[in-house]
Amino acid sequence: MIGEVRDVIASLGQEAVDDIRQSAFGRLFDFDRHARLSGVILHQIIARQFTFRGIGPHKAWFRIGNESICFGKKEFCLITGLKFGTLDFDPNMVYTPREDGLWKKVFKGAQILPKHLWDMIKTSQFNDQPQVAVQVALILLAELVLIPGDVGGYVRSWVWELIDDRVAWDQFPWGKYVFQMTLHYLNKIQSPPPPPNRKTIDKVNYNFYGFPITIQVWAYEAIKELGEEYSAAPTKSDLLPRFLSPSNEEASMPYWESIDDDINSGT
Numbered sequence: 047m048i049g050e051v052r053d054v055i056a057s058l059g060q061e062a063v064d065d066i067r068q069s070a071f072g073r074l075f076d077f078d079r080h081a082r083l084s085g086v087i088l089h090q091i092i093a094r095q096f097t098f099r100g101i102g103p104h105k106a107w108f109r110i111g112n113e114s115i116c117f118g119k120k121e122f123c124l125i126t127g128l129k130f131g132t133l134d135f136d137p138n139m140v141y142t143p144r145e146d147g148l149w150k151k152v153f154k155g156a157q158i159l160p161k162h163l164w165d166m167i168k169t170s171q172f173n174d175q176p177q178v179a180v181q182v183a184l185i186l187l188a189e190l191v192l193i194p195g196d197v198g199g200y201v202r203s204w205v206w207e208l209i210d211d212r213v214a215w216d217q218f219p220w221g222k223y224v225f226q227m228t229l230h231y232l233n234k235i236q237s238p239p240p241p242p243n244r245k246t247i248d249k250v251n252y253n254f255y256g257f258p259i260t261i262q263v264w265a266y267e268a269i270k271e272l273g274e275e276y277s278a279a280p281t282k283s284d285l286l287p288r289f290l291s292p293s294n295e296e297a298s299m300p301y302w303e304s305i306d307d308d309i310n311s312g313t
Contacts, residue, residue, distance in 0.1 A: 047186070047187075047190050047191055048074070048075065048076075048077055048187065048191055050168075051167075051183050051186055051187060052066075052075055052076075054167055054168060054179075054183065055179070055180065055183050057170075057173075058173065058176050058179055058180075059176070061176065062176050062179060062180050065180045066180060066183060066184070069184060069212070069215070069216055070128070070129060070215060070216040070217075070218065070220055071128075071184060071187050071188075071220075072127070073126070073127030074126060074127060074128065074187065074191075074192075075187075077126070077259075082259075083258070083259045083262065084262065087262055087265075088254075088258055088259075088261065088262050091108060091110070091261060091262065091265050092232070092235060092261075094108045094109050094110055095107065095108050095232070096108070096109055096114075104118055104119055104225075104229065105117065105118040106118070106229060106232055106233070106261075108265075110265065110268075110269050111269065113268075113269065115265075115268045115269070117261055117264050119221075119222075119225055121260075121264050122221060122224075122225045122228070122260055122264075123221050123225075125260050125263055125264055125267075126221060126224075126257070126260060128192075128220040128221030128224060128225075129216075129217070129218070129219050129220055129221050129222075130219050130221040130222045130225075131219040131222065132219065133219055133222060133223065135204070135208060135214060135218055136204070137202070137204040137223065138204075139203075139204060140203050141203040141204055141206065141207040142155075142203070143155035143206065144207070144210055146210075147206065147207075147210040148178065148181055148206065148209055148210055149206040149210075152175075152178055157200040157201075158200060158201050159199075159200055159201070160185075160186060160189040160190050160194075160199075160200075160201055163182055163185060163186055163189075163201065164186055164190065166182070167179060167182050167183065167186070181209050184209060184215065185201060185205055185206075185209055188205055188220075189201055189202070189205065191257070192220065192224045192256075192257050193223070193224060193227060193255070193256065193257075194255055224256060224257050225256075227255060227256040227257075228255075228256030228257050228258060228260065228261075229256075230256070231254050231255045231256050231258075232254070232256075232258070232261070235254065
C-alpha cells in the first residue's frame with residue numbers, strides 16, 4: 047500500500063512528493079523498499095514471545111535461537127521514524143466536520159471508507175487538487191498502513207480533524223500512538239502455538255492491528271541470519287534507520303528528540 051500511494055503521489059509532481067517527504071510520514075514513505083509483510087515469518091516470531099516478572103508495560107521479548115531480544119519504543123522509533131512525545135490531541139474524542147475543513151468541503155461530511163478514498167485517489171479524481179491529494183494520501187497512510195481497524199470501518203473523525211492542521215498532524219506523536227496499538231494487539235494474541243515440527247502446518251488465525259511489519263523488520267536487524275536470508279542488505283542510501291547502529295545524524299532527527307522523555311513518562 048505504501049508503494050502504491052507513493053506512485054500516485056509521484057504522478058502529481060515533485061512538489062507533492064516533497065510535501066509528503068517533509069511530513070510526519072516522510073521516512074515511512076519508503077518503508078516498503080526494505081521488507082514486505084510475511085504472515086508466516088511474523089507468526090514464527092510471535093510464537094517465540096515470552097514474558098517475565100518486571101518486564102514493564104512497553105516492551106515485548108522474544109527468544110529466537112539462542113538470543114533473547116527486546117522490542118520496545120526505541121526500536122519502533124528508529125525503525126519507523128515516527129515521532130514519540132506528549133499526546134496533547136485526543137484521538138478518543140468524536141469530532142464533527144469543520145465547515146472549512148477537508149471532510150466538509152470536499153466530502154460533504156459523509157462517512158467515508160478508506161477503500162473508497164483509495165479508489166478516488168487511484169482514479170486521479172484529485173489530480174487538479176494536489177493539496178487535497180496529499181491530504182488524502184496522508185489519511186490513507188494512517189488508516190490503511192499505520193492504524194488499520196476492522197474491515198468496513200470508516201475514516202476516523204479525529205483523523206479528519208487532525209488533517210486540517212498540518213502542523214498539528216506533524217506534531218502528533220504517531221510513533222507513540224501506533225506503537226501502543228501494535229503492542230496492545232500483540233499482547234492480545236493468546237499463547238500462539240509453537241512452530242510445528244512437521245511438514246504440514248496447521249492454519250492459525252488471529253487479528254493483529256497496528257503496524258506489525260515493524261516487528262518483522264526489527265527481527266531482520268536483530269537476528270543477523272534472519273535478515274541475511276529474507277531482507278535486502280542495507281545500503282548507505284537507505285532511508286530506514288538502522289537501530290543497531292544509529293548514526294549521529296539519526297540520533298538528532300526530530301522523531302528521536304522526545305523518545306527518552308516518552309519512555310520515562312511511563313505512558
